[in-house]
Amino acid sequence: MPALTLMFQGTGSDVGKSLIVAGLARAFTARGLRVRPFKPQNMSNNAAVTADGGEIGRAQALQARAAGVAPSVHMNPVLLKPQSEVGAQVVVQGRVEGSASARDWQSRKAALLPRVLDSFRHLGAEADLVLVEGAGSASEINLRAGDIANMGFARAANVPVVLIGDIDRGGVIASLVGTRAVLDPADAALVGGFIVNRFRGDPALFAEGMAMIAARTGWAPLGLVPHFPDAARLPAEDALALSREAPRATSGARVRIAVPILPRVANFDDLDPLAAEPDVEIIRLRPGAALPGDTDLALLLGSKSTLADLRALREAGFDIDLAAHHRRGGAILGLCGGYQMLGRVIADPTGVEGPPGSAPGLGLLDVETVLAAEKRLEEVAGATPDGAAFRGYEMHMGATTGPDRDRPFGRLADGRPEGARSADGLVAGTYVHGLFADDAQRAAWLARLGGAASGARYEAGVEEVLDALARHLEAHIDLDALLRLAG
Known part of the structure; x- marks a missing residue:
């Protein structure tokens, strides 16, 4: 002792x-x-x-x-x-x-x-x-x-x-x-x-x-x-932090990122490094809100109950907003459960998250996901096709397959492909959490979305x-x- x-x-x-x-x-x-x-x-x-x-x-x-x-x-x-x-x-x-x-x-x-x-x-x-x-x-x-x-x-x-x-x-x-x-x-x-x-x-x-x-x-x-x-x-412990956050002053922000907040949102600290950027406005969308037409990136976070959150997303009408955003040429990124939702189908044949069943996804990526009891927990590192490095971790149950996996979001350090991209390049999905905590990866996204490179050092800021x-x-x-x- x-x-x-x-x-x-x-x-x-x-x-x-x-x-x-x-x-x-x-x-x-x-x-x-x-x-x-x-x-x-x-x-x-x-x-x-x-x-x-x-x-x-x-x-x-x-x-x-x-x-x-x-x-x-x-x-x-x-x-x-x-x-x-x-x-x-x-x-x-x-x-x-x-x-x-x-x-x-x-x-x-x-x-x-x-x-x-x-x-x-x-x-x-x-x-x-x-x-x-x-x-x-x-x-x-x-x-x-x-x-x-x-x-x-x-x-x-x-x-x-x-x-x-x-x-x-x-x-x-x-x-x-x-x-x-x-x-x-x-x-x-x-x-x-x-x-x-x-x-x-x-x-x-x-x-x-x-x-x-x-x-x-x-x-x-x-x-x-x-x-x-x-x-x-600092990273918050649970979703109570999302409910008490006050709106942030965003005058002069050049990048607008819209994020539907769903009932079983998980690992929402993926937003923290973006929220710390002076050039970024994070718009947290609750049911009843609409995705703004001038959104630069629609971001779907992870979920502890993907099928249930997919239902909630549809009930809130966010599926219609996301489809319209895509038609306008807007970028969409799904992280973990959000990645799974972007595909054609999510199946839970053994009832990992609840009653066995399946549901059509948003159809913005040509992939499908089968949930399974085995959970992948691993720290990872790699790079996206433009050479921007990332470090993070995977934490998910299920496997995702399909043609858009042939255009991976990135490659891990051991050469394995990770995630998927759509043929038009507007939609991407990845299982990597902590993606934006990597300064190089975050800077690359801001540059793609029209923002200025801030030179922010997120991890050093936490220290x-x-x-x-x-x-x-x-x-x-x-x-x-x-x-x-x-x-």
């Missing part, structure tokens, strides 16, 4: 747990500690491929990066990837182990605790400090039985807890004090302190609030963290933000007190 371990739980979802753990991972690493992030159970369709050929939540991959280590399947031993309103694919230690309905999951999760603890011990053996992130809300006592995500894990592993509340959403005093009130006394005894996140204004004005929370909970006030605007430049976040947290959280609590 590690000498030091500390768990960060929240009063609710999206209170900033992932970001705080990432910043602390960078800060403690800078102090010379071997830090490892750990999240027992995550629910997100934003995933990352690990070097050992598995997958974990994108947030844990970012936290690993902050700690200066390669992502491992042990950093997120249980990952739930929602496929419907009531069910999710279950990934355990990086591998798919079927699906479960919400009701089934409640009875199944407790059996996974030994494997969660196994991964925790694995990380602990190589670390000086393990920073554990909870999931959702610590106050969901209706889900406490069999819990492996929050207090259930903390009790099983005997890990001290810091509770995080978000003042930006209002009611932070009630949320922290209320959590103390509903927790089982043995659970509450593990909580050693609290952090109030996303404060705006003069911190002195909330000094009394911090004291009131401490008095009513018995927990130590460990930090009042001001809002950190540059958090938007700069992580460094700034670490400094921000060190200024506003008592890191020495955290280490004492962890010890």
